[in-house]
Amino acid sequence: MAGALPGSVDTAGGEVRRAGSWAATLTLAAITGAVTGAGVTAYELVTDRMLYERVLELPPVLQAILPAVGLAVALVVLRTIARGASPATADDYIRVFHRRDEQMDPMPVPGRMLAGIATLGSGGALGFEGPSLYLGAAIGSAFQGRFGRFFRRADAKTLMVAGAAAGVAAIFKTPATGAVFALEVPYQDDTAHGHLLPALTGAAVGYLVQVAVVGTAPLFPVSGTPPFDLRELGGALLLGLLCGLGARGFSWMVRQAKFLGQDHLPAVRVGLAGATLAALGGISWWLFGNMLALGTGYQVIERLGDPDMTVGLLAVLLVLRTLATGATLTGGGVGGLFIPLAVSGALVGRLIGVGLGLDTTTTLFAVVGVAAFLGAGYRTPLAGVMFVAEATGQPGFVVPGLLAAVASQLVMGDASVSLYQHTRRMGHLERRFSMAIASVIDAEVWTVPADSTLDEFLDSMLLSRQTVVPVVEDGNRYVGIARVDLLGAIPRDEWDRHAVGEVADVELPTARPDWTIREAVEAMERADTDVLAVVDDDRRYIGVVSIDEIVRLDEILARRDR
Known part of the structure; x- marks a missing residue:
């Protein structure tokens, strides 16, 4: 049989x-x-x-x-x-x-x-x-x-x-x-x-x-x-x-x-x-x-x-x-x-x-x-x-x-x-998107001072294992986002003479701490990026929100809902 x-x-x-x-x-x-x-x-x-x-x-x-x-x-x-x-x-x-x-x-x-x-x-x-x-x-x-x-x-x-x-x-x-x-x-x-x-x-x-x-x-x-x-x-x-x-x-x-x-x-x-x-x-x-x-x-x-x-x-x-x-x-x-x-x-x-x-x-x-x-x-x-x-x-x-x-x-x-x-x-995704952005903010991401050299920036990236690093000045005032691919615009032998603030992407939008996840995702789509810095009214740096963190939260909640 x-x-x-x-x-x-x-x-x-x-x-x-x-x-x-x-x-x-x-x-x-x-x-x-x-x-x-x-x-x-x-x-x-x-x-x-x-x-x-x-x-x-x-x-x-x-x-x-x-x-x-x-x-x-x-x-x-x-x-x-x-x-x-x-x-x-x-x-x-x-x-x-x-x-x-x-x-x-x-x-x-x-x-x-x-x-x-x-x-x-x-x-x-x-x-x-x-x-x-x-x-x-x-x-x-x-x-x-x-x-x-x-x-x-x-x-x-x-x-x-x-x-x-x-x-x-x-x-x-x-x-x-x-x-x-x-x-x-x-x-x-x-x-x-x-x-x-x-x-x-x-x-x-x-x-x-x-x-x-x-x-x-x-x-x-x-x-x-x-x-x-x-x-x-x-x-x-x-x-x-x-x-x-x-x-x-x-x-x-x-x-x-x-x-x-x-x-x-x-x-x-x-x-x-x-x-x-x-x-x-x-x-x-x-x-x-x-x-x-x-x-x-x-x-x-x-x-x-x-x-x-x-x-x-x-x-x-x-x-x-x-x-x-x-x-x-x-x-x-x-x-x-x-x-x-x-x-x-x-x-x-x-x-x-x-x-x-x-x-x-x-x-x-x-x-x-x-x-x-x-x-x-x-x-x-x-x-x-x-x-x-x-x-x-x-x-x-x-x-x-x-x-x-x-x-x-x-x-x-x-x-x-x-x-x-x-x-x-609200459907499954809509419920997720209506949540506060605070649930996906990563406040532990390393930052780099704007006046750091590119050599110092590279060292920070290697130590933190981050490919994206927020750039700050005067303690925690947000300047922009520095990425490893931006280093290619400067010859290697000049990295010790250029500050990371010169290559930081200052055009990327920022998120507000009172946003929902939906608002953050929409801003990412418009800017064609997968990460946003979160800043307050005085542009003081709070943390970053990324697509990876949003996906991770969704997976955790989906397992909990089963």
């Missing part, structure tokens, strides 16, 4: 190992999803069913002042149980995602989750998805740390992403949205597609655990069958542009609120935020007979089809909801921005649809507004459209939603509600 070729044996063995690794990864992603789904389900039952639904049964005055109490409790919990942690949830996931050697810190998790219960259970105008995503990411990070032997270093965030996907999938009962959002939200113009299968697995299992307890009813009620003609499609494009502009304003408001939320007078900040929320709640009760300005906003979605909701009332409610979200953030509330963005989009969509007479029998424009506003605010257009399809159970909304989501992205620029998003993923 003929033996197998060595190459084929290695290939087969490699395939078996890869299959085993994937099986372990997806199994751990499923376990992460199950634990996250159970945690999110319990969190929702406590916060929404046991607390907030009871708040809605209280007299209006108590409903108006309870958000202030919730913010005060959240402040105390964050400072004590969470050990001074910030209110960040989704932002913390994005921040850690981009820090290669960092995992989610488990210490603030209980405190942040309790602060979220206080904020959302009392009527704060934020969403459940922030704490849900955060909980899932923390669970995934914990599993990643425990079972790190199954993962390459390049896959160090896999279970964190799977957990985040499961958290969003469970709270909204939208598995595809959970996966897409967890992959999209770290970037403005890209996705973390390398984690796709674990994210899908975690999201699917998290969703199944949630619906096994609370059922599968769509999150958003819709009415009518969406028309599919040019007028509605054109209206969707217009709505997308308006939602993009609105999302830019919303993003600016969120950033200002987060900035104010870092104030060193927390008691004053919480008091002012609580008073603002109470006033907004009072106005809402006076206009609508309900606290529509407060809470997560699900009640707003339910009221959009009400014929009594005129254009004027819709506009006022949009302003009230935006201010309430800003006040909750300023007061240090813990919650997400996914649902506030979705509610704002639904209000803008309904406002435009009713105002232009394009949407009187269906909720088409409200749903399309969700896709556009949400996709623009978080820079997650795919998640916005997917959310519309899954949350409504109506695939007919997808095409108008896609058009609106694209249009909204066109006017967003680099704005986002997140402080930690990167524009796009």
